[in-house]
Amino acid sequence: MKIAFIGLGNMGGGMAANLVKAGHEVSAFDLSPEALARAKENGCAVFGTVQEAVTGVDAVVSMLPNGAIVDTVYGADVIGQAPQGALFLDCSTIDVDTARKVTTAAEAAGYAMVDAPVSGGIAAANGGTLTFMVGGTDDAFVRAEPILAAMGKAVIYAGTSGAGQAAKICNNMLLGASMIATCETFRLAEKLGLDLQTFYDISSKASGQNWSMTSYCPVPGVGPQSPADNGYQGGFAAALMLKDLKLAMEAADSVDAEVPMGEKAASLYEAFAQNGSGGMDFSAIIKTL
Numbered sequence: 001m002k003i004a005f006i007g008l009g010n011m012g013g014g015m016a017a018n019l020v021k022a023g024h025e026v027s028a029f030d031l032s033p034e035a036l037a038r039a040k041e042n043g044c045a046v047f048g049t050v051q052e053a054v055t056g057v058d059a060v061v062s063m064l065p066n067g068a069i070v071d072t073v074y075g076a077d078v079i080g081q082a083p084q085g086a087l088f089l090d091c092s093t094i095d096v097d098t099a100r101k102v103t104t105a106a107e108a109a110g111y112a113m114v115d116a117p118v119s120g121g122i123a124a125a126n127g128g129t130l131t132f133m134v135g136g137t138d139d140a141f142v143r144a145e146p147i148l149a150a151m152g153k154a155v156i157y158a159g160t161s162g163a164g165q166a167a168k169i170c171n172n173m174l175l176g177a178s179m180i181a182t183c184e185t186f187r188l189a190e191k192l193g194l195d196l197q198t199f200y201d202i203s204s205k206a207s208g209q210n211w212s213m214t215s216y217c218p219v220p221g222v223g224p225q226s227p228a229d230n231g232y233q234g235g236f237a238a239a240l241m242l243k244d245l246k247l248a249m250e251a252a253d254s255v256d257a258e259v260p261m262g263e264k265a266a267s268l269y270e271a272f273a274q275n276g277s278g279g280m281d282f283s284a285i286i287k288t289l
Contacts, residue, residue, distance in 0.1 A: 001058040008035040012063035014126035015151045017042035022150035029053040050077035059087040067098035074102050079109050088113035096162040103161040112140040117168035121236040129153040135164035173248040176265040182212040183286035218283035232284035239278030242269040
């Protein structure tokens, strides 16, 4: 297939490269000359505008910073510019309302569209092991699945338009809260005189086991390789976790849901990011405890 990829940042660059590896012809666009240069090295054809990139393609994949940019890019440069019948796949993490708004506009203009946010950090994007949670019609999902499968290990249908974003927001609220709980638990264990590797060996096989511990341990030298072993660089930036937690708080307000642990996690990550640590991996919040 001929696929346009819009947004070649830390996540999008690796995702576009994996589409090339899968045999697709990728037309790439980003505002960053450096990102475009990397995309070209990875086998993408690069373009100076979104409209040029989407010309003649079968599908458009986007990975953009926020809902306002997604709305603008699709409204101004994708809808009406890509060929009629093209499939749109937005992999950005944005609010549910904007996802539904853009999909409605795309469908009204004769396109199919899915919201397909991802779980997994930079390493997963580069390695093609992301998990996609997908919202849209059944037919759009069937068309999107093989494209997403080229970039991930799991492609899961969440429901109608916006359901992918809802699943991502809920997942990352749980992740943010569980990471903080994992960090404070390791700090308590340390102050109580426990060897941290020994505590890991126990808790990872007991009822306290969770992904933040066993797959992404915030303590250097404990558990599988994680950003903690690289000075908390790479991975999933704390600023991005804060963005997702704020989306979760907005979503909770919109449906009158009580999320006290999510609220506390958002408050702690906001303080962490405002202290100049937003670029560090989100597990680096252990440094504040």
